[in-house]
Amino acid sequence: MVQFVRVLLVGDSGVGKSTIVTSLIKETFVGSIQHVVPEVTIPPEWTRERATTRIVDSSGLNLLSVISSLYHIIHQQLSARPEDRDQLEAEIRKADVICIVYAVDDQPTFNRVSEYWLPYIRKLGRNVPIVLVGNKIDLRGSDYTNESLEAQIAPIMNEFKEVETCVECSAKQPLNISEVFYFAQKAVLHPTAPLYD
């Protein structure tokens, strides 16, 4: 079965959306399949699937597809201007899953997740799973814990049931980039299953 999953990355300017996509491409092209896959735990059922993930960067620079089980990338160009709001709305309407990216070292970008992005997506009538992506963890102090993340995210997940999960990453290091897309894809293909078996 080949299923297309369209992932849209949105979030404030400068949070690292383009770098996340670039990092994924580099990771996939530079590394072999063996290089990429061991970084994440792939639930057994995934290896039987040939799901294709289409990634759209809302800055309009990249449109690519990832075949998750093979981790092979096909990319095409999306000729949208970043400032083109109509294009963004059209992409939001087409997306199967939306990643809202914020930078962990920039509190206003996190605040805008619940104050702007989530209500905006709702207003467009989209009821798709949402994954919050906290990028730039390389810039954060080492005193941060999982509990701190949960405390920060819990009120948002309470208010916005469409938020499936939150994943943190660093596009620069890079760290956890494959996970962002696995989590996004899993939110669509296996919404009720545990994230890692």
Ligand code: GDP
């Ligand atoms: P976008 O506007 O959301 O697409 O953001 P960009 O991908 O253009 O990134 C904005 C800036 O943040 C650039 O200077 C990136 O190099 C930097 N950046 C992106 N991701 C990271 C990260 O994980 N860590 C650090 N330290 N910088 C990052």
